[in-house]
Amino acid sequence: MELNEKSFERLSSEEKHSDEIVRPAISYWADAWRRLKKNPIAMISLVVLIISILLAIFGPxxxxxxxxAQDYKVLDNRPSAAHWFGTDNLGRDLWARCWVGARVSLYIGFVGTLIELIIGCIYGGICGYFGGAVDLILMRVIEVLSSIPYLIVVILLLLVLPKGIGTLIFAMCIMGWTGIARLVRGQIMQLKNSEYVMAAQALGSKPMRIIIKHLLPNTLGIIITYMSMDIPAYIFEEAFLSFLGLGVQPPKTSLGAxxxxxxxxxxNHPYQLFIPCSIICIIVLAFNVFGDGLTNALDPKQRQ
Structure with missing residues (x-):
């Protein structure tokens, strides 16, 4: 007897099979972006950040x-059609000065965070991967650095080194990397016993290659979240130090200056204080709100 499809009776009218994939597979990063887009506050903050960065680049x-440029005919003029943010006591256009200052502040924030991440990720990766005596010694170094008051280190460095953007970044980075080093160390200690790490060790991969190629990429979510929180911290610290006269020096300027x-x-001229303060608040608030949304989007526990 020949068997074919007509020889059997269909018991269910459902056309879909039980093992059919009804939802396409989606990667971790695509799912994170999908969840981030569903957060309207985070997306508004992202738009504000993009506009702020574009104005810092092209605004002047x-x-x-x-x-x-000084113009003694327009000293301390209020905002007008000719000078959108007004002028200062030397007749300089505040619109141009604010966005050049924002450019410098953002530059310090991005460069300082990048240097901090490179140092902290490598340092924390070494601590977490090797463990034992290596971890014990290196973590004591972090504890010593964290116990030193930050402002004292900056003042001492500025007394020895010439004042400028490079010195300011160096002073902030010399102690700022300890936080990310601790986070990366904790993640690496959890990941180093994974099967793919054991496979790489069995194939003879060197420790630094395992740390850089296998372990650090798996901590990328934490690193990105930390970066989104650390950039506004650098911007605020730069503004604070420049406000005290320890940061960016004339003729250069920054938002803090x-x-x-x-x-x-x-x-007599409150707009000269209110406008740069508002720009700092908007940029820092946008970074913080976007960082909160990014933290939720990159949280694997919320993945569906």
């Missing part, structure tokens, strides 16, 4: 005035 070129200048004339 939208007006015909250079940020350091503009706040320091505006603080001296806030009684």
């Amino acid at each position: 070129y939208l007006v015909k005035y250079k940020f350091d 503009l706040v320091s200048t505006g603080q001296g004339v806030m009684t």
Whole structure:
């Protein structure tokens, strides 16, 4: 007897099979982006950040005035059609100065965070992977650095080294990497006993290759989240140090330097203080809110 499809009776009218894939497979990063897009506050913050970065790059070129050009005919002019943010006590256009200052502040934030991540990830990776005496000694170094007051280190470095952007970044990075080093160390200690790490060890891979090629990429979610929180911290620290006169020095400027200048004339010309303060608040708040949304989006426990 020949068997074919007509020889059997169909018991169910459902056309879909029980083992049919009804939802396409989606990667971790694609799922994180999907969840991030569902967070309207985080997306608004991302748009604000993009606009702020674009204005920091191209904003000074939208007006015909250079940020350091002085015009004694327009001293302390309020915002107008000619000078959108007004002028300062030397007749310099505040629109150009604010966005050049934002450029410097963002540059310090991004470069400082990048240097901190490179040092902290490698240091924490070595601590977590080797463990034992290596981890014990290196972690004591972190504890010593963390116990030293940050402002004292910056002041001492500025007394020895010439003031400038490079010195400021160096002073902030020399102690700022300890936080990410601790986070990476904890993640590496959890991941180093994974099967893919054992397979790499069995194939004869060197420890640094295992750390860089296998372990650190699996901590990328934590690193990105930390970076989104660390950039505004650097921007705020730069503003604080420049406000105290320890940061960016003339003729260069930054948002902190503009706040320091505006603080001296806030009684008669409050816009010179209010405008750069508002830009700092908007950028720092946007970074923090976006960082919160990114933390939730990259959390594997919330993946569906």
